[in-house]
Amino acid sequence: MDETRRDRDAEGRARNARPRDGLGRPLPYGTPGVERQPEGVVRTPEETVRDAQRLLDAGMPFHAHEVFEDAWKSGPVAERELWRALAQLAVGLTHAARGNATGGARLLRRGAVALAEFGDARPHGIAVGGLVGWAEELAGRVEAQEGQEAPVEPVDAADEAPRLRPGGGGA
Known part of the structure; x- marks a missing residue:
């Protein structure tokens, strides 16, 4: 493939066709990568939680974010902030797994604040309180590395994956 030409999808929109690793980082053309999540898929809330949890458990938070x-x-306007907050948590975990302590902690905290707006509600069975606690605790651990002389140690995305629901996938 001509690497100087922009990748385009069937409709002519710019799309980066480079393969990506499990954390969404682009790899050189021709390198085997992780299959990307198709964009624009309309899922039920149940399917969204199930698919995202599977990806989180596999150590692929970038793909869960998608x-x-x-x-x-x-989704419905009333639920957009829920899904956006969960996407921010997934991207925060992605950055932490890439060794970006500042970006990881910032996004984890931003997602936690947005998710906390749901209070004690459990939309679609999602463990809001548990996820907020998980994000704040992980952000604190990641931030604690920033002032150290040693390089930031990336977290293991699969080991740190949150449980979206108690019992079968909750924080």
């Missing part, structure tokens, strides 16, 4: 992003863009 599932949440689809829900936030296609």
